[in-house]
Amino acid sequence: MSRQIRFGLFLLGTGSHISGWRLPGAIDGFEDISEITAICQEAERGLFDLIFMGDNLNADPAAHPSYCSRLEPLTMLSAVAMNTRHVGLGATASTTYGDPWTLARGFASLDHISGGRAAWNSVTTSNPQAAANFGTTHPDHARRYEMSGEFIEVVKKLWGAWDEGALVKDPESGTYFDAGKIHAVDHEGPFFKVKGPVNISRPPQGRPLILQAGGSEPGQELAAKHADVVFTVTQDRGEAAEFYAGLKARLQKNGRRESDLVILPGVMPVVGHTEAEARAKLARLMSFVDDETALGMLSERFNTDLRGHNLDGPIPDLGKNDAYHAFAKAMLSKAKRENMTLRDLYSLVAAARGHWVLCGSAEQVADTLQEWFESGAADGFNVMPGWFMDGFTDFIDLVLPILQERGLYKTAYAEGTLRDKLGLPA
């Protein structure tokens, strides 16, 4: 079978657009498991490969509403697992504010509960506000990535600590475990000391998938070593293709093939039956954006307070800032190319939190995705609907059938675990 486009759903209950919840009939929260389940079932109807649930470890009412009021990812996706069958379940968890034993165990548990659909979106937590909730100070970018590398190593060791066949369960002899197949990991490194094993047997996938989003230099090194799926922030096909080639090139030295890593740029599609209809939808969405909300979001994304600046003047110097490294790079590169004002920049960020907005007729959207996919810019896309449900349903009902007709998208789920479905090595 020829290569096909992969789709992830980036899930924020109120949509990726900062004011998506204001559209009449839109889902207006991220704490109602019935609404969240309905979205995930819709993703499954659209044969999506996986759901990405981002996360943050602070509460800032000035940021995106679904950052400040949200269910915790692992509990949420365990609940979702019970009413879905195929879609992968990717939960974000931090390597800076957490510990490897608890994390390895939690994702192993989700993997058992979901029948092999768990994925860990490994992040270092860029927002320094998190530190105050954990009684500590925020490590700098380089240190966070050093910690993260070791953290992931430990987690992988813990997932591997139980061999196949360790659970014997023979009622005749009374042998429950083959203790020789359950191993301590005895990890001792600069940041972590973990004996192991975990008290849960080998996950159905062997190990849950590892997702990663860091676009910085150490982020890419980490991804090339450990990640099964990378999602990226991009505004430009050329930049995306450059990133794609660069990251794939890093795989070989880690003994991995190009097909072992799936790269998914983030995109907020706004789709209409015609281009005019799509444009009108986007204009409607943007009409909800007010200065305060948008600057709050922008300040959060750049980790710099931008309130009070002249909106129609140039973008102020943001100084040296290691938060949202790749994100800031993509944004500011586009802003420079297009000679943006601060207002232009905030509109861009308000629309899809800085991700690429693809607005057009279904045919146009399908053409563009195909173009990216076939020109070496993407293995698929992390779809970030601006609002739910219409903003997602439109994409499923209008765009996917076109891609299916072109042989670019599957028409049914494959069997097996998430790892099997994505054709990733064990």
Next chain:
Amino acid sequence: MSRQIRFGLFLLGTGSHISGWRLPGAIDGFEDISEITAICQEAERGLFDLIFMGDNLNADPAAHPSYCSRLEPLTMLSAVAMNTRHVGLGATASTTYGDPWTLARGFASLDHISGGRAAWNSVTTSNPQAAANFGTTHPDHARRYEMSGEFIEVVKKLWGAWDEGALVKDPESGTYFDAGKIHAVDHEGPFFKVKGPVNISRPPQGRPLILQAGGSEPGQELAAKHADVVFTVTQDRGEAAEFYAGLKARLQKNGRRESDLVILPGVMPVVGHTEAEARAKLARLMSFVDDETALGMLSERFNTDLRGHNLDGPIPDLGKNDAYHAFAKAMLSKAKRENMTLRDLYSLVAAARGHWVLCGSAEQVADTLQEWFESGAADGFNVMPGWFMDGFTDFIDLVLPILQERGLYKTAYAEGTLRDKLGLPA
């Protein structure tokens, strides 16, 4: 309505009896969410008030099988929430190996997911093996309880950090939050420094219930201050009544009424249509116990390696040991009363991990529970079936109708959250 008996289900997938899984047809694991859901639905059929899921933070194949191979509690109960409607969901989480922000958030999430049924079984983690999984050393009993007191305070503050009405969600004005109703907690104590708030709104119950099992002096002080439900290990009605009266007496100084705390001794019922039938079932179960398994369990429970001792000699001096404080006290007190050998003690522990075994006809079991309930030894019981499903179903089908007929047990669930159902103050 007069006072009625409360029932909790203490859930270990392979049953509380160490060899329960060896009975033909018994559930033989604790990692299959379908089997676990079926057990929880059975609890709901029996109108049980809540499920207690214990936990441990180490993997020891010599201990109880369901300690070493198990789903993680919060992910498990979130999944269970989707296929139950009424039963309370009590997950164990440690105040020694965790952090208050993550814990408060996780249980708030379970409370939202379950529609107000979450309960936190707060433990200090007595088994010192846990420490090695977290790169640290195990704090002693006194210190663990000091940490625990502060930890619980912080968690309660975090649950209270969002006022009612903080979520405005007005699409007209674009106001999503009333930021004045979302408060930092700014906690700074000897053990924890937490700014808050959490990024999830006020839990449906106001705050999830707090469960507690510590029977030691500091454990009782903590329970009298914070716990909504206490479950206890006991082997004797007199001792249970003394504990009950003592703990209830501690409530007043904390400004609480006696009815604000529900005390549930643990009991493993083995029920038959006749006493003889019940005895035969228990004998069958006990026939599966071998020396090695039972001594492994006993060593784990007392945190002292007892392998190699003469089984038919006296119980060796266990020295000073702060692990399983209340548990060890109850066990050794009974052993002394009854002049037990080590073999007698291990049989007792193998049967129900040291908890009270109540074996008899349905009528006898109902009579005894009623006697305990009416004589001030219990508000209800934490039921620990030796195996699933029969070991549980027998109790539901044979014992509960007798108690219902006597007006001692409800015939339907009340409406509302778990807190409402138990009549506990907000």
